[in-house]
Amino acid sequence: MASVKLKSVIKRFGDITAINKLDLEIKDGEFFVLLGPTGAGKTTTLRVVAGLETPEEGEVLINDVVVNDLSPANRDAAFIFQYYSLYPHYTVRQNLEFPLKAKIRRTSKEDMDKRVVEVAQILHIDHLLDRRSDKLSGGEMQRVTIGRAIVRTPKVFLMDEPLSNLDAKLREEMRAELKRLQVDMGSTIFFVTHDQVEAMTMGDRIAVLNKGEILQIGTPAEIYDIPDNIFVATFVGSPAINILETEVDSSFVVEPSILEYKPAEPQKKILTSYKGKRVNLGIRPEDITVSKSKAGPEDYACEVYVVENMGMEDILRLKIGKNILRAITPPTFHAQIGDIVYASFDKDRTHFFDMDTGKRIV
């Protein structure tokens, strides 16, 4: 296994700068996720590491060796694409063998057979070895695709949204399996996705990318609990975080006499420099407590605008003045559209972002 480093990488396509001075370090044995919306530059980054794209500037290192001038075949990185690319007329066995047959690898028939069976067993597809690839289910095809990458024991795995074509149930299963596989094998995986649930559940660390630039790198908990900026805060988490434009005064006024928030002491101190200015207040739906009666002065009256019964919980949209808040209640709360309820914010879990830079204040 190996580490991967990107140093000040710039990649342009004509006038468009797809990746803008990217610095990234993936540790040996890490499951590293690159997360971002479509067009952020994630696939381009992956392709640069693979050697399928050449950067205009910067260095790519695998195991501390600069690989810019090495062809993809010589970088010893296995690329798993988004769409299954199995040879449909080959059996599972033949697909798995294929990478080992390349002359450059010089694997003996005995070693090859042994390795194929080994990999098939790890992925629970040993019973399918002699089945044609076009006769497999989606999940089975995905495992064979992964198997074909594993079989060479490459230094690093590069995966480009490999689960996005599977239906929801299968994706759920494969997430846990892939993560466990990585832990058992100790592989270095560089995984790209636009799905924040995938990133959160699988990544040891996540890098959030937007418009060719990295906005934050951290563990799932760090990204979720302490987002560096408003983009990260709104991109990760479902239902999405509530963002309220607030005027900083003696209290924080979202809407006069409708929603005025008094921050906790430590936050208050840091925010004094913003007095008279506007900031963005962020509060996640699960950090809003909804009650049927008003208990204190900071219980804000709201009207229930939409109710989504999700089974395990209800997602409410609460109308308060000009704003709509997303909040969560247990199904036993039984909120009905038109009800007046009271929302209060968990003071330890309220975030503040600068309106100009989008950066986290506190």
Add this chain to the structure above:
Amino acid sequence: MARIRLVNIVKRFGDFAAVKKLNLEISDKEFLVLLGPSGCGKTTTLRSIAGLETVDEGEIWVDDIKVNDVRASERDIAFVFQLYALYPHLTAYENIAFPLKAQGEPTKSIKMKVEQVAKFLQIEHILKRKPGALSGGDMQRVALGRAMVRRPKAFLMDEPIGTLDARFREEMRAELKRLHLDIGATTVYVTHDQVEAMSMGDRIAIMNLGELQQVGTPMEVYNHPANLFVANFIGSPGMNFTDCKYIREANGTPAVEFVSSHLDMRIPPQYEKKISEKYEEGKELVLGIRPEDITVRSERIDGALQAEVYVVEPLGPNNIIDIKIGNNILKARSPASFKPKIGGAIWFKFDIDRIHLFDKKTGEAII
């Protein structure tokens, strides 16, 4: 008024029966979701209601009119395709006006109807723009406006928000739900995404392999799934299943024994009678339990069994802990702060009042 009734519908494509003896009643003003995996027959059913497919057997009724032989264009039902199918060369106004213009309506009348719809959907300010200059949300409203302007009896929607990115989909779900409330028209909505179905449906009709599995409110299908398919399909993650056998413990207490680990668990007292009367010892069952109904701890607690931590999946507000018992892997929900070591020991307990039992052979729910 638009009550839609499907009576013994069968639709075949050659030898393949896409829809098999379907019976469904949709009430006036209801938002009914047709939910199921790819190939289950939901789109075929929707297209049959629209008149885009002709059924081989059975009857389709809209209010008191049998519409089997009525052309799609005359059924007074608006089909909303993927929401980005707006005419790119026409303005928002012209897109909405299109169905009326096509019917030869006078310009003055068209103007009135389009402006009325635009006001309702709050898109008056973008009427002069072309789709290329509109946000996704506005495009959705224009598409809805185009469907609404003829004041159809019902709306049929075929996975309209499937291609949008996750955050946008979340917003559109709530918007569509609210719009449905305000518009008050019967809507039949097709999706493979159970989160969408739970969020939006007044009732959900779950299909698999051409057959209706269950119809009910989101809470009904979540808390009382009729069979294994529904139990697993609804909920993310879906319900956990483990094979077991009906046994009687030494003292005669009805219980279930897990096949993979030979541990046993008492049947909830309130169901003891029902099960002991109906089944013989040795009957193969499947025990179902949802992730949020499994408690996990890092130390042994009263009544808990031991397992191995297989994987930890942080979701943000809470975690999913995959636990391995014998050959079985179950998913349990835990607070975000609980981060056990992979491969380590863990103790788990089921909420007895929340277990489900299914007949292994038929898949039907017993309790």
